[in-house]
Amino acid sequence: MTSKNNGIVETKHFTYAQPPREFKLESGRTLGPITLAYETYGQLNEDKSNAILLMHAFSGNAHAAGFHPGDKDPGWWDFMIGPGRALDTEKYFILCANVIGACRGSTGPSSVNPKTGKPYGIDFPIVTIGDMVRTQKELIDHLGIKRLHGVIGGSMGGMTALQWVASYPDSVECVIPIATTLKHSPQQIAFNEVGRQAIMADPAWNGGNYYEGPFPDKGLAVARMLGHITFMSNESMEQKFSRRLKDDNSGFKFSADFEVEGYLQYRGSSFVKRFDANSYLYITKAMDYFDLSEGKLFARGDLLNVRFLVLAFKSDWLYPSAQSQEMVKQLKMRHVDATYCEGDSTYGHDTFLIESEKEKQSHLIKHFLAKRK
Amino acid sequence: MKSAIKRLDHQAICDLIEPESKVLDLGCGNGDLLHLLVTNKSVKAQGVELNNDAIHACVEKGLSVFHSDIDSGLPYYPDQSFDYVILNQSLQEVKGVESVIREALRVGRKVIIGFPNFAHIEARILLCFGGRAPISSSLPYEWYSTPNLRFLAVKDFRDFCRQKNYKILGARYLGKRGRVFFLPNLWALQAIFVITK
Numbered sequence: 001m002t003s004k005n006n007g008i009v010e011t012k013h014f015t016y017a018q019p020p021r022e023f024k025l026e027s028g029r030t031l032g033p034i035t036l037a038y039e040t041y042g043q044l045n046e047d048k049s050n051a052i053l054l055m056h057a058f059s060g061n062a063h064a065a066g067f068h069p070g071d072k073d074p075g076w077w078d079f080m081i082g083p084g085r086a087l088d089t090e091k092y093f094i095l096c097a098n099v100i101g102a103c104r105g106s107t108g109p110s111s112v113n114p115k116t117g118k119p120y121g122i123d124f125p126i127v128t129i130g131d132m133v134r135t136q137k138e139l140i141d142h143l144g145i146k147r148l149h150g151v152i153g154g155s156m157g158g159m160t161a162l163q164w165v166a167s168y169p170d171s172v173e174c175v176i177p178i179a180t181t182l183k184h185s186p187q188q189i190a191f192n193e194v195g196r197q198a199i200m201a202d203p204a205w206n207g208g209n210y211y212e213g214p215f216p217d218k219g220l221a222v223a224r225m226l227g228h229i230t231f232m233s234n235e236s237m238e239q240k241f242s243r244r245l246k247d248d249n250s251g252f253k254f255s256a257d258f259e260v261e262g263y264l265q266y267r268g269s270s271f272v273k274r275f276d277a278n279s280y281l282y283i284t285k286a287m288d289y290f291d292l293s294e295g296k297l298f299a300r301g302d303l304l305n306v307r308f309l310v311l312a313f314k315s316d317w318l319y320p321s322a323q324s325q326e327m328v329k330q331l332k333m334r335h336v337d338a339t340y341c342e343g344d345s346t347y348g349h350d351t352f353l354i355e356s357e358k359e360k361q362s363h364l365i366k367h368f369l370a371k372r373k
Numbered sequence: 374m375k376s377a378i379k380r381l382d383h384q385a386i387c388d389l390i391e392p393e394s395k396v397l398d399l400g401c402g403n404g405d406l407l408h409l410l411v412t413n414k415s416v417k418a419q420g421v422e423l424n425n426d427a428i429h430a431c432v433e434k435g436l437s438v439f440h441s442d443i444d445s446g447l448p449y450y451p452d453q454s455f456d457y458v459i460l461n462q463s464l465q466e467v468k469g470v471e472s473v474i475r476e477a478l479r480v481g482r483k484v485i486i487g488f489p490n491f492a493h494i495e496a497r498i499l500l501c502f503g504g505r506a507p508i509s510s511s512l513p514y515e516w517y518s519t520p521n522l523r524f525l526a527v528k529d530f531r532d533f534c535r536q537k538n539y540k541i542l543g544a545r546y547l548g549k550r551g552r553v554f555f556l557p558n559l560w561a562l563q564a565i566f567v568i569t570k
Binding site (some may be wrong): 007308309327328329332333335337338339340341342343344360364367368370371 | 425428429431432433435436437438440441447448450451454511
């Protein structure tokens with residue numbers, strides 16, 4: 001292990017809201033117990049003022065950096081986290097938790113309902129981005145952190161970061177929303193709906209009750225294939241695949257002839273191994289319901305003591321930069337300190353997750369976080 | 374610690390601005406002027422800049438900057454939210470000059486405009502006797518690669534303010550080595566005006 005990497009890390013779990021003291025969700029329904037899977041990197045300082053909460057994207061999880069024992073690949077933002085990196089573990093205490101509703105260690109539809117002894121399935125209550133944030137606040141409180149130095153995230157992680165500062169405006173100093181929006185447009189809701197319909201059209205979905213098998217892998221894979229198209233740009237697909245044919249193409253048989261088809265199929269089939277179809281339904285709904293537009297971002301505080309670094313990518317057509325600009329406009333109109341930068345990468349929405357594009361993003365984040373009021 | 378000032382126009386603008394003012398620099402480049410104003414005058418600074426690398430340089434200096442061109446960046450700011458809006462060496466690159474100045478005067482109480490004086494004697498001689506578009510220290514570009522869309526003189530700008538009913542609160546004229554006090558339309562390489570509505 002070199003000093004430059006994060007070494008072996010382990011996922012921790014925090015469980016609370018044991019019945020009868022269940023957690024009240026935005027919908028009015030209750031949930032308990034709740035478990036949050038989380039990882040931390042770096043050391044919390046004595047006055048607990050150096051914590052940065054990292055929020056994962058839609059299909060992400062708590063494992064943002066370092067390696068799990070036996071794994072070949074590190075966590076999903078490993079290139080951004082570590083000594084000397086943008087989220088410098090020699091300075092900051094980085095915390096990343098899996099959201100509720102998900103399926104990677106935190107309570108979600110695939111978790112066992114204590115009342116029935118079986119997985120919740122679609123008996124799991126609807127959760128919102130607000131609920132995801134409030135459940136994470138319990139974890140932050142549990143760790144004794146009064147104020148976060150920063151909240152940062154891309155895509156859905158950007159929504160949760162924005163929701164965090166909207167819900168707890170006095171508990172955050174810096175907010176870094178990346179490739180995200182104050183609300184989904186009809187186009188974004190539409191893509192999510194096609195994904196959901198693909199899952200529910202799979203007979204194996206069985207009204208959400210499939211945990212004894214078979215699993216709705218076909219539907220979930222199609223949903224993920226659609227997702228992957230929207231994460232890339234036309235230009236990046238041209239560079240990556242062009243119209244090249246696969247080596248084993250059979251020609252005129254509706255099998256995967258083009259490389260792009262093979263790639264999407266591979267992405268779809270590998271996704272079903274790590275993601276729960278019901279979680280897909282719940283989390284995409286939470287994203288669609290999310291709306292901090294028209295001043296709702298400022299409902300609990302004027303945010304005048306908060307600094308924003310808003311990042312977008314020119315080639316991102318899923319979360320077009322106009323949505324980030326609208327966010328910055330809201331901030332500027334209310335005299336909130338905000339920096340906006342539109343990256344010129346050609347990779348589309350996924351740019352923030354691509355290691356080869358890390359230099360510019362890292363530079364901005366590192367210097368932005370370092371500035372103290 | 375106060376920073377040493379290297380550029381005459383930066384020095385002049387620094388002299389014009391009261392400490393702790395709220396300042397918006399349109400076309401702030403790599404943030405040198407704003408950084409100077411923050412360290413020497415404790416201003417609350419914001420910038421608007423189009424160039425990606427320049428934005429990175431600004432963030433490195435701890436400045437808040439908005440990635441946009443000047444023409445479309447101003448609607449983002451509420452009325453009279455700045456004491457000063459600066460357009461230094463950027464007005465001549467703007468497409469909608471009238472709307473940008475009108476907008477700048479909406480968001481700021483005073484607007485500082487600095488531009489190269491096209492009627493400087495050196496440019497006149499080059500044009501008159503050289504018979505070619507002038508290339509001088511304040512107009513260093515070839516005709517085919519210049520970012521300047523506008524060529525104006527001190528007198529042009531005064532006429533413009535008179536036409537638009539903008540009040541000129543102050544002016545600084547700069548030559549190669551320092552301020553110019555005599556016949557600025559002939560001797561100034563750069564002019565800096567402070568105007569208000």
